[in-house]
Amino acid sequence: MADLTKGSYETEIVMRKRVSPSSFLIALSKPDRFTDAMPGQFVSLRIGKGVSPLLRRPYSIMDITKDSIVLLVRVVGKASAALASGKIGDVIDIIGPLGGSYFEIKNGCSVVFVAGGTGLAPLLFAARKWAKERSVGELHLLYGAESSNEILDDLCTGIFTEVHIATLDGSKGFRGDVVEMFKGLSEGGILPEGELFSCGPVGMVKALMDSNTVSFTDHYTSLEAVMACGVGACRGCVVPFKSNNGTEYKSVCGDGTVFRAEDIDWEKWGKK
Ligand SMILES: Cc1cc2nc3c(=O)[nH]c(=O)nc-3n(C[C@H](O)[C@H](O)[C@H](O)COP(=O)(O)OP(=O)(O)OC[C@H]3O[C@@H](n4cnc5c(N)ncnc54)[C@H](O)[C@@H]3O)c2cc1C
Numbered sequence: 318m319a320d321l322t323k324g325s326y327e328t329e330i331v332m333r334k335r336v337s338p339s340s341f342l343i344a345l346s347k348p349d350r351f352t353d354a355m356p357g358q359f360v361s362l363r364i365g366k367g368v369s370p371l372l373r374r375p376y377s378i379m380d381i382t383k384d385s386i387v388l389l390v391r392v393v394g395k396a397s398a399a400l401a402s403g404k405i406g407d408v409i410d411i412i413g414p415l416g417g418s419y420f421e422i423k424n425g426c427s428v429v430f431v432a433g434g435t436g437l438a439p440l441l442f443a444a445r446k447w448a449k450e451r452s453v454g455e456l457h458l459l460y461g462a463e464s465s466n467e468i469l470d471d472l473c474t475g476i477f478t479e480v481h482i483a484t485l486d487g488s489k490g491f492r493g494d495v496v497e498m499f500k501g502l503s504e505g506g507i508l509p510e511g512e513l514f515s516c517g518p519v520g521m522v523k524a525l526m527d528s529n530t531v532s533f534t535d536h537y538t539s540l541e542a543v544m545a546c547g548v549g550a551c552r553g554c555v556v557p558f559k560s561n562n563g564t565e566y567k568s569v570c571g572d573g574t575v576f577r578a579e580d581i582d583w584e585k586w587g588k589k
C-alpha cells in the first residue's frame with residue numbers, strides 16, 4: 318500500500334531541461350519521507366521568496382524516480398517563468414503529495430488517454446506506473462497541442478501501444494483539436510474498448526463529454542482549477558456535482574483531482 322502522507326519539504330532543483338519553446342522538465346530532489354504518490358496527485362510549490370507570487374502554485378507529478386519528483390512546467394505567467402528559469406541547486410519549498418483521488422488502471426483493462434497541453438503530465442505518470450505494476454491491456458494516447466513544436470513525443474516513447482497526435486495548425490498529425498481526432502478514431506473503431514482518462518483544459522473535457530463515448534465503460538478526468546490552500550480548506554477550487562439533494566460541491570485539491578466526468582455538473586460549473 319502506498320504511503321501518501323503529505324508533508325512540507327525543502328527540495329532542490331536537480332534537473333532542468335527545455336522540451337519545447339514554452340515547456341520545461343523540472344526535477345526536484347525527493348525528500349526521504351516523500352515515499353510515494355499516485356497519478357493525478359500534485360505538489361504545491363512556493364515559488365520565489367517575496368510576496369509575489371503570493372499563492373503557492375500546483376503542479377501535477379509527472380514521474381517519481383528513486384531520487385526525484387519530475388514536473389512538466391509550461392510558462393504562462395510570473396510563477397511558472399520563475400520556476401522554469403530556476404538553476405540547479407535552487408531551493409523550492411513544496412507541499413505534497415496532494416489530492417485525494419487518482420487514476421487507477423484495473424488489471425487487464427485497456428485505456429484511452431486524452432491529453433491537452435500539459436495535461437499530458439499526470440497521464441504519463443498513470444500509464445508508466447500501471448504498465449509497470451499491473452498487467453494492462455492496450456494503452457492509446459491521443460495528444461493535442463497548438464503546433465508540432467509543443468508536442469513532446471520524446472516523453473511518450475515506449476509507454477503506449479499507440480500515440481495519436483493532433484495539432485491545431487496541422488504541422489503534425491491530425492489537423493484540428495484532439496476531441497475532433499478522438500471522434501474520428503472512435504467512429505472508425507480504431508480505439509480499444511475500456512476506460513477513458515483525460516486531462517486538459519476544461520473546454521476539452523466538456524467537448525469530450527459531448528462526443529460519443531458509448532464504447533467506454535467510464536471516463537475519469539483530472540481537473541485543474543485555480544487554487545489557494547491546496548488542501549481542501551478554503552473551498553476556493555470547488556466544482557459542482559450532480560446530486561439527489563441539489564448541487565454538491567467538491568474541491569479539486571482535496572476530493573480530486575480525479576473525478577468521474579459524468580458526475581460533474583458541467584451546466585452549473587462556472588455559474589457558481
Ligand atoms: C491540480 C493542478 C495541476 C497542474 N499541473 C500543471 C502541470 O503539470 N504543468 C503546468 O504547466 N501547469 C500545471 N497546472 C497549472 C499551473 O498551476 C499554472 O499554470 C500556474 O499556477 C500559473 O502560474 P503563473 O504565475 O505562471 O501564471 P498566472 O499569471 O498566475 O496565471 C496564468 C493562468 O494560470 C492559472 N493559475 C494561476 N494561479 C493559479 C493557482 N494558484 N492555481 C491554479 N491555477 C492557477 C490560471 O488559469 C491563470 O489564468 C496545474 C494546475 C492545477 C490546479
Ligand code: FES
Nearest residue numbers: 545547551552554
Ligand atoms: S484550494 Fe483551498 S479548497 Fe482547494
